[in-house]
Amino acid sequence: MSDVFDVIVIGAGPAGENVVGRVTRGGLTAAVVEQDLAGGDCSYWACIPSKALLRPMELVAEVGRQPGLSVGPIDVPAVLARRDEAVSGYDDSGQVRWLESVHGTVIRGRGRIAGPRQVEVTAADGGKRLLTARHAVVLATGSTPVIPRVPGLAAADPWLTKDATAVKEVPARLIVMGGGVAACELAQALHALGAKETTLVVRKDRVLERTEPFAGEMVTASLREAGIDVRFNTTIEKVERPVPGSEVTVDLSDGTRLTADEIMVATGRDPGSADMGLPLIGLPDGAPVAVDDSMRATEVEAGWLYAVGDVNNRSMLTHMGKYQARIAGDVIVARVAGAPDDLPSMRDRADAMGSPQVIFTDPHVCAVGRTEERARRDGFNVRAVEYDIGLVTGAYLQADGYKGRAKMVVDEDRRVLLGVTFVGPGIADLLHGATIAVTAEVPLDDLWHAIPVFPAVSEIWLRLLEAYGL
Numbered sequence: 001m002s003d004v005f006d007v008i009v010i011g012a013g014p015a016g017e018n019v020v021g022r023v024t025r026g027g028l029t030a031a032v033v034e035q036d037l038a039g040g041d042c043s044y045w046a047c048i049p050s051k052a053l054l055r056p057m058e059l060v061a062e063v064g065r066q067p068g069l070s071v072g073p074i075d076v077p078a079v080l081a082r083r084d085e086a087v088s089g090y091d092d093s094g095q096v097r098w099l100e101s102v103h104g105t106v107i108r109g110r111g112r113i114a115g116p117r118q119v120e121v122t123a124a125d126g127g128k129r130l131l132t133a134r135h136a137v138v139l140a141t142g143s144t145p146v147i148p149r150v151p152g153l154a155a156a157d158p159w160l161t162k163d164a165t166a167v168k169e170v171p172a173r174l175i176v177m178g179g180g181v182a183a184c185e186l187a188q189a190l191h192a193l194g195a196k197e198t199t200l201v202v203r204k205d206r207v208l209e210r211t212e213p214f215a216g217e218m219v220t221a222s223l224r225e226a227g228i229d230v231r232f233n234t235t236i237e238k239v240e241r242p243v244p245g246s247e248v249t250v251d252l253s254d255g256t257r258l259t260a261d262e263i264m265v266a267t268g269r270d271p272g273s274a275d276m277g278l279p280l281i282g283l284p285d286g287a288p289v290a291v292d293d294s295m296r297a298t299e300v301e302a303g304w305l306y307a308v309g310d311v312n313n314r315s316m317l318t319h320m321g322k323y324q325a326r327i328a329g330d331v332i333v334a335r336v337a338g339a340p341d342d343l344p345s346m347r348d349r350a351d352a353m354g355s356p357q358v359i360f361t362d363p364h365v366c367a368v369g370r371t372e373e374r375a376r377r378d379g380f381n382v383r384a385v386e387y388d389i390g391l392v393t394g395a396y397l398q399a400d401g402y403k404g405r406a407k408m409v410v411d412e413d414r415r416v417l418l419g420v421t422f423v424g425p426g427i428a429d430l431l432h433g434a435t436i437a438v439t440a441e442v443p444l445d446d447l448w449h450a451i452p453v454f455p456a457v458s459e460i461w462l463r464l465l466e467a468y469g470l
């Protein structure tokens, strides 16, 4: 097998796979080096299994909001079996088949930069192989979990999010450290699946700190209503687990001591750039790889290195990593061909505008663009309007006592949307309309003519525009 390829991609997660797809479509040869499972964290330990675990909780809550309907207890083994199916039994042969179908070469092992355009691959048996890229190397190595330095925490061998999404036996008593997206989603899912005593330990005074404040408040209310103990302004001071695999004891800054069957850490992620040989090419070890809007590393001479997905830390989201991958792949093909490499589709605009995200708790938190606070910080002339989604007829028909809130943040100088947030049950797919409006900077006077159907929840658009004054 040749050790020279036009493009070498390190990491076959969603971002890496999409680079391979785009560059081979453009006629280049590509190798992708993967140390674990092709498909990456998203397919096996993050997006896919977490959503498979959340859906039953969501459906139970939905049924509870419909008079005349009831649902029995969740069949947990059946839910876990469906999760296993969703992750293809942790078997990546389907993803490998896809990569091969687009003429990518999959190379198993750990990749490391060995010099300009060179990647050393260490196989599981320790064997080494040096690959050379004619044109580009693309880092798509994802991210790794942060484990805070708390006395006894690492020694207690805590669950990371991947242990939670791969759960085989749900712990009856669970402590969750963190107040971000992963902590909220997984606390809610596991609680519904049997973690009856779940405590969420949040060091700040709110959860979901990058979203509009009402989003965190509504998710907190829902977690508490379900019976989850949410503690704000609280840190974990000490963790003890004298017998591996047995119960764990946690001392909190509020003076209480908790005992649980498991502790899960969900306190953010570092870019996967540590020990990748980056200092050899003048980049710091372990830092996000800074890229320009074509995804080319800005600090590397001769422009042969690109970085897409979590590793560049623009937005740690699958769909954004895939978007960046499409850009990088097309730019590389264009640059090799000497064709224009700056078409509008070849530059990342969406990350800087505020990437769309859905947090799949009940209620869903759907946001795109800037929050009001961020828009003001960025110096825009801002006006924000809010509306109670529960007042929309479509929402009333969807659920008894529907609780939801919407907000749009307007740039008053241009009368376009800077950001939109919807919080409410079952509304993930409402977000895409907002993503179009924010990204395409559709003027409010044009949005006025985009009529939402009656009686659907999307009528919230009309109510927001009316609240604004149209």
Ligand SMILES: Cc1cc2nc3c(=O)[nH]c(=O)nc-3n(C[C@H](O)[C@H](O)[C@H](O)COP(=O)(O)OP(=O)(O)OC[C@H]3O[C@@H](n4cnc5c(N)ncnc54)[C@H](O)[C@@H]3O)c2cc1C
Pocket (backbone or CB within 6 Å): 010, 011, 012, 013, 014, 015, 016, 033, 034, 035, 036, 037, 038, 039, 040, 041, 042, 043, 045, 046, 047, 048, 050, 051, 109, 110, 111, 112, 140, 141, 142, 143, 161, 162, 165, 182, 272, 276, 308, 309, 310, 311, 315, 316, 317, 318, 319, 320, 321
């Ligand atoms: C619990 C959880 C739930 C999430 N849910 C969502 C969600 O619902 N929606 C969403 O958009 N995002 C979600 N995310 C974020 C999402 O998982 C990441 O943004 C996404 O996986 C990033 O894709 P990636 O290709 O950059 O990295 P990854 O998916 O992490 O893939 C990187 C790949 O590179 C490989 N690799 C790393 N280093 C090397 C090396 N040196 N050599 C060879 N191979 C290497 C890894 O083995 C891995 O396969 C979630 C994250 C978590 C933790």
Ligand SMILES: NC(=O)c1ccc[n+]([C@@H]2O[C@H](COP(=O)([O-])OP(=O)(O)OC[C@H]3O[C@@H](n4cnc5c(N)ncnc54)[C@H](O)[C@@H]3O)[C@@H](O)[C@H]2O)c1
Pocket (backbone or CB within 6 Å): 148, 149, 177, 178, 179, 180, 181, 182, 183, 185, 202, 203, 204, 207, 208, 209, 266, 267, 268, 269, 315, 316, 317, 357, 358, 359, 360
């Ligand atoms: N539905 C989705 O889109 C989805 C779901 C899960 C995760 N993700 C993504 O995966 C990434 C990782 O998720 P995450 O929730 O771990 O990260 P996050 O950045 O969303 O949240 C980290 C949380 O940990 C807290 N924290 C940080 N250091 C701490 C410390 N030392 N002690 C106590 N608390 C601490 C922060 O205050 C924050 O509440 C994020 O980028 C997230 O957007 C996305």
